[in-house]
Amino acid sequence: MPQAVLLDISGVLYQDTSPLPGSVDAVARLQSKGYPLRLVTNTSRLTTAEIHRQLSGMGYLIAPEQIYSAPRAMRHYLESHRLRPYCLIHRNLEEEFADLLEEPAPNAVVIGDAAERFDYLHLERAFHLLLAGAPLLAMGVNRYFKLEGALRLDAGPFVRALEYAAGVQAKVLGKPSPAFFQGALDELGVSAEQALMIGDDIESDVLGAQRAGLHGCLVQTGKYRAGDEAQAPGALLARDLAEAVRRYC
Amino acid sequence: MPQAVLLDISGVLYQDTSPLPGSVDAVARLQSKGYPLRLVTNTSRLTTAEIHRQLSGMGYLIAPEQIYSAPRAMRHYLESHRLRPYCLIHRNLEEEFADLLEEPAPNAVVIGDAAERFDYLHLERAFHLLLAGAPLLAMGVNRYFKLEGALRLDAGPFVRALEYAAGVQAKVLGKPSPAFFQGALDELGVSAEQALMIGDDIESDVLGAQRAGLHGCLVQTGKYRAGDEAQAPGALLARDLAEAVRRYC
DSSP states (O other): OOSEEEEOOBTTTEETTEEOTTHHHHHHHHHHTTOOEEEEEOOOSSOHHHHHHHHHHTTOOOOGGGEEEHHHHHHHHHHHTTOOEEEEOOGGGHHHHTTSOOOSOOOEEEEOOOGGGOSHHHHHHHHHHHHTTOOEEESOOOOEEEETTEEEEOSHHHHHHHHHHHTOOOEEOSTTOHHHHHHHHHHHTOOGGGEEEEESOIIIIIIHHHHTTOEEEEESSTTOOTTGGGGOTTOEEESSHHHHHHHHO | OOSEEEEOOBTTTEETTEEOTTHHHHHHHHHHTTOOEEEEEOOOSSOHHHHHHHHHHTTOOOOGGGEEEHHHHHHHHHHHTTOOEEEEOOGGGHHHHTTSOOOSOOOEEEEOOOGGGOSHHHHHHHHHHHHTTOOEEESOOOOEEEETTEEEEOSHHHHHHHHHHHTOOOEEOSTTOHHHHHHHHHHHTOOGGGEEEEESOIIIIIIHHHHTTOEEEEESSTTOOTTGGGGOTTOEEESSHHHHHHHHO
């Protein structure tokens, strides 16, 4: 039995605009049992406030401070390193980074899931900053996510494109970075081996958690594709969050 | 002394719209000495006919059949494998691939230097075809090229993005594929160790040629960046094509 639980959001709590069956009750059960809990997400198409608003609208009883997001970790990093970011991020996220000025000139490249903003001109601007020595900071390196039945390109492929173009390696601020998991664990006051991470992304959620010392559980909802579990032999497996909570918490 | 010479074009014969100093004379000298010669290029922003027209306009005496291009190798591969390509290529190149039909449905993804067409929607279309099992065929994996003083993103970063997104590996039809060099050597009727490849791209031109068994010579024009030669210790080095031909041919 874990002493604390970390949950991915998209594909675990909801799909598109609907909660997944049994997930609202499963979270309520974790909360009523008093589990220290964090929702850990690389989602960078939505602000934390918007994520909280959507989850509340679906019936989830979550405090805003229980959401630990990659954009939040990114902001913290930029501020503590006094960096001036060029942000290739989604328009929805702009307000959360608007006060971080680029002037006199950007000295860091920040990549989130920028969706249609991933175009040649924006990527080339980032490329030139990288050549000039700016670090490449990524909210995540997820390959894809699922939206309205289709797999959509996430930030990861574009991070890889820029790494290859400029011959650099990105620093990942979100999952699967061990520092990201540790940041959430620090808030909960538990050690890695006491915590269980439940997610639908075999790499960012499950393998990432395992490498950071947590237990990992893969759910077969969201972006899960048959056979994903073969990549993480030591991981727990559950049909969905409801089953994961019933069996492992 | 080599028995045959292969030359890269952009950054070796010309930069932007001007021949590089001494290069026209150097090519004339190679031709007058009777060297079997091929201009080998991954350029996929121009048709072979247009490359020939531009070179002729600069004073180069080259026969069209001496240009051995990645798009030409790609066409040959598609035809011999009877593939129906989804082409993410530059608009200038469309006419060379227009007769290769996508109907009833594309079963291969072809990537050239598509420039501004590398956008989220086109890349996502390619991604979905790759997930459905289409092979990823690249004219090159060059990181960047130089145009009007600036380094511009080439096809390579976008090939890497798609490889990462779909978990596949691209087949490269242009440089640095050994098969591409071999195709040019076959036309010239020489073996690899008899041939010298001269180029400004340390990876595609020089390391690629060396791996295919040719001798490689790096010139310090075009996209050359200080220190590139450290990546290929066995390579010849010259300030430009004129010096390379004077010293090594």
